[in-house]
Amino acid sequence: MKNKKSTNMPYTPSDWLSELSEAYFDAYESIPFGILVGQKISEKELFHMAPQICLKMRGIERSKANVDKATEAMLTSYLATQDQIEGIFNNPHIAFGFAYLASHYGIGLLLEEDVSEIMAFLEGHQIELNKLISKKINKKV
Numbered sequence: 001m002k003n004k005k006s007t008n009m010p011y012t013p014s015d016w017l018s019e020l021s022e023a024y025f026d027a028y029e030s031i032p033f034g035i036l037v038g039q040k041i042s043e044k045e046l047f048h049m050a051p052q053i054c055l056k057m058r059g060i061e062r063s064k065a066n067v068d069k070a071t072e073a074m075l076t077s078y079l080a081t082q083d084q085i086e087g088i089f090n091n092p093h094i095a096f097g098f099a100y101l102a103s104h105y106g107i108g109l110l111l112e113e114d115v116s117e118i119m120a121f122l123e124g125h126q127i128e129l130n131k132l133i134s135k136k137i138n139k140k141v
Contacts, residue, residue, distance in 0.1 A: 013118050014121070016118045016122075017125060018132065020093075020129060023050070023096070024133050027096065031043075031046075046095075047098070047099035051067060053100065054103035058109065069106045070104075071106070073106020074103045077105070078095075081098065098119060101114075
């Protein structure tokens with residue numbers, strides 16, 4: 001992987017799997033608060049939170065410019081991929097993972113080939129990712 005090294009950023013696909021479970025759980029915890037803003041949030045929509053959580057996890061200021069870069073990269077990549085590979089985002093964990101990685105790409109922390117490599121790993125380890133996330137959710141409950 002050729003990502004730009006950062007002291008607080010995962011380096012191996014396995015490390016990303018662990019961080020993605022943390023990031024997903026962070027997004028998941030916001031579900032009950034949707035009602036406060038008049039929105040019913042389900043796990044299917046959590047990928048929308050990936051740019052904000054990306055910035056939070058990296059300790060990057062959530063300025064309008066940073067949020068816009070991360071969000072634009074996430075949305076354009078998400079839509080293009082969804083159009084090319086039908087059903088790829090049926091699993092909300094994979095959808096969030098892709099959005100999270102695309103957000104990193106948008107702010108210049110990952111290269112396109114890094115995102116592809118990590119996504120290939122995630123797709124091959126969906127059961128492990130699901131278990132990590134479920135463990136965090138069930139521990140909270």
